[in-house]
Each structure stands twice: as C-alpha cells, then as structure tokens.
Amino acid sequence: MLESLQISIAEVESLLDRGEVLVLDLRQELDYDQAHLPQALHLNDRNMTSLLMRTPRERTVVIYCYQGSSSIEMARMFREFGFEQSYSLAGGFAAWIALSGEGESSLSVSSVNNSVDQPGDHGLTQLMVAAHRGDSLEVAQLIARGADVNRRNDDGNNALWFACRADSPDTVRELIRQGVNVDNQNLNAATPLIWSSAAGKREMVEMLLAAGADTELRTLDDFSALDVASSRQIMKLLMATTRIAVGQ
Secondary structure, eight states: OHHHHEEOHHHHHHHHHHTOEEEEEOSOHHHHHHOOOTTOEEOOTTTHHHHHHHSOTTSEEEEEOSSSSHHHHHHHHHHHTTOTTEEEETTHHHHHHHHHTOOGGGGSGGGSOGGGGOOOGGGOOHHHHHHHHTOHHHHHHHHHTTOOTTOOOTTSOOHHHHHHHTTOHHHHHHHHHTTOOTTOOOTTOOOHHHHHHHHTOHHHHHHHHHTTOOTTOOOTTOOOTTTTOOSHHHHHHHHHHHHHHTTO
16 A cells, blocks of 8 residues: 555656646745755645645645655545545655755756746736636646746736736735735836725735735826725725824
8 A cells, every 4th residue: 555655756757757747845844945846836734725626636646755754644645535646755855866866956946947937928927827817726836837926927017916816815825925026016007906906806905915015106197006995995904004104
C-alpha cells in the first residue's frame, strides 16, 4: 500500500515536462518561499478546501514534504477524496535536491520560464485571464510558475483589477498575499478600489482597504473611491478609513 502512494523523482520530472501534474508543497510557508519544486503550489489551511473541491478528480497530484513522511498521509487523504492519482514524492524535497545536484536557489520561483507572462490580446496575460474567471487555484499555480502579479495590460490594469471584477475573494486574497500593487492606477488613473466602490463590490472594498489601499487616489476626471461610492455601506467604509488615516 505504501509503494502505491509513492512516486519517484524521475516520474515527477516527466509529468512536469508534460504539464500533467499538480504539485503541492506541504512544508512551512517560509521554506516554500525560499525554494520549491518547479510549478509547485504551497498547500496550507487557507487553500486546502478550495484545492479539494475545485481540482478535477482525474488530475495527477504529487505532494511532497521535507523527507517524504507527512506527504504520504496527505496523499492518502487526497485519495479518500477521490483523487486516485495522488502520490507522495519519495524522499521529499531533500531527495529532490540531493539527486538534482543543484542548489536550492535553482528551484525557486525566479527560475521558472518567463513565457508564462507572454501577453495575448489587449496585453492580457494568463494570470489576468485566470483572475478574471475568479479561478484562485489557477492563479496560485501561475504565480508558482513565476507569473508577474504586477504585469499590466494595454489599459494599464493588473491582475487585481480583474479579480475584483470577478468578485472573487480567494483570488484577491492570493494576489495580495503575493505582493500585488493594490494601488495600481490604469490609463484613466482608476484603481481597483475606485472600480470596486463604483461597482458596489462591498467585500472587495473591505479587502482592499484591509490591504492598505489608498482612498485618496483620484482618476483623471478627479473622482476618488468615496466620490463614486455606489452604496451607503461602501461610503461608510471609505469614510471610516479616511478618518483613521487622518487621525480623527
């Protein structure tokens, strides 16, 4: 039973080359940030439910930890949820490093092929398209592959703008966690906060304010988020934040 749950490094490399695998890193977030397998997504309490519910059951899933012990139990749990092709990387991250003969920095996010940021129509990147769909899982995977969260399209919008339009809290949360510029101003100088305020997206406004979005920024037409607030609730949120900012 144990053998059927384990997968070799060679097999994982083959799956990665074909793009046919979801790789999950079970280690501490700090260790993941410092170095991880190519295309790996950090598995944690925040995204566990989303991964289990939204990942196609036929997808091959490879999970790894430090030495390959904890990941066996996690792979077993994924199988209990219907992922028949879920595996634990034999030997874990330590075995990958030892066999590859490379330093950990070569496995970091920065080493991933930058083609993931290749723009399409209107300057849209894969990350922006995924954010517009509200697909937080794909967004996280693209970022793990090296996608630039602050890349802008032809209109000057970044992925956060599209996540707000999708009204997707999970996607917005992931982008903010990855350091997206919450105050990015597009060609009209509108920010995600200004758009969300005008569109009546209260939860988006709350999340952006919590992330430190600047309420004083204005569009080229001289409108702030407060000026275009489409509901009393949003207006109160913005006014409260403005009062705190000026120390009233």
